[in-house]
Amino acid sequence: MTRQEATGHGRNAVEVRGLVKHFGETRAVDGIDLTVREGTVMGVLGPNGAGKTTLVRILSTLLAPDAGTATVAGCDVVRQPRRLRRTIGLTGQYASVDEKLSGWENLYMIGRLLDLPRRDARRRADEMLERFSLTDAARKPVSKYSGGMRRRLDLAASMIGRPRVLYLDEPTTGLDPRTRNEVWDEVKHIVADGNTVLLTTQYMEEAEQLASELTVVDQGKVIAEGRVPELKAKVGGRTLEIRPADTGDLRAMAGALAEAGLDGISGATADAERGVVSVPIISDEQLTAVVGLLGVRGFGIADIATHLPSLDEVFLAITGQRATHQESEPENEEVAA
Ligand SMILES: Nc1ncnc2c1ncn2[C@@H]1O[C@H](COP(=O)(O)OP(=O)(O)OP(=O)(O)O)[C@@H](O)[C@H]1O
Ligand SMILES: [Mg+2]
Secondary structure: OOOOHOOOOOOOOEEEEEEEEEEEEHHHHHHEEEEOOOOOOOEEOOOEEEEEHHHHHOOOOOOOOOOEEEEEEEEEEOHHHHHHHHHEEOOOOOOOOOOOOHOOOOOOOHHHHHOOOOHHHHHHHHHHHHHOHHHHHHOOOOHOOOOHHHHHHHHHHHOOOOOOEEEEOOOOOOOOOOHHHHHHHHHHHHHHHOEEEEEEEHHHHHHHHHHHHEEEEEOOOEEEEEEEHHHHHHEEEEEEEEOOOOOOHHHHHHHHHHHHOOOOEEEEEEEOOEEEEEEEEEHHHHHHHHHHHHHHHHOEEEEEEEEEEOHHHHHHHOOOOOOOOOOOOOOEEEEEE
């Protein structure tokens, strides 16, 4: 039977209903529903302590849920743990390879643990090192690997058993931007091969790069879900930041933008501390319109930048609360349109 026949098409790779896991008073997972369609990447976005790792551990059969159900590739996490484990791969939040062994030895050992005959385990280790561009470092101890090489080895390790569903728990936290890009490229390859990925992350940009759909969790609950563009639109897509040539123009600039009623622009914020006016935009046309208007009004502009919404801005937009749950006085002066 081919993989296609075994899994069917357009089915759900992961189905989670009313999942609950409490640790004493802590409601780590507090009634989560989640569906991941086969062959897609679901991003689970949330701040520290949201319950992401707990969810992944339940879906990996490493932790038993208190209530609710979860199936992965048709296997129930509680009733069919052995079968389920054979269909999944896990790259945990913390590196799971042995530092003292070489990259090749780590992969060979995992192959043997998965009951591959020696010859197959050897071949699979070679294949995966090649695939994740680690052939040159195959014989070096992992302790000599860079952060990015370790993460690639982690990915290679989780792919040894040809899993249909792969969990990546914060795969790039702590990596520099270049290394992060390397890992993203590898994840894109894994998805292009038709695998299903459940990715947890604290980074909106990572979710955007990799995931087609997002589930935003906080304090064990789903607080928003949908396709990436929908969620982006909710938070205003990007933020345009304009630095006036004359700092004294900040308020006047924000006021002019608020009054102009440009299409789809709902407000501008003067940030006196940083000396910029921030405007949420969702299209390049809006960017051009804003800059054009300021030119016509005779404002001098020292600098213009756009940035993607941070996780904190997503949270603000969705819940009206800061992701960190800090009580803080608003620093910016909002000029509503
Ligand atoms: N084994 C455990 N015993 C007690 N409390 C736990 C345990 N595991 C997790 N928790 C608590 O459950 C909550 C959710 O933790 P979890 O590790 O799932 O969050 P997370 O979203 O993965 O966070 P991070 O982004 O920091 O990895 C936290 O409050 C955490 O302290
Ligand atoms: Mg975690």
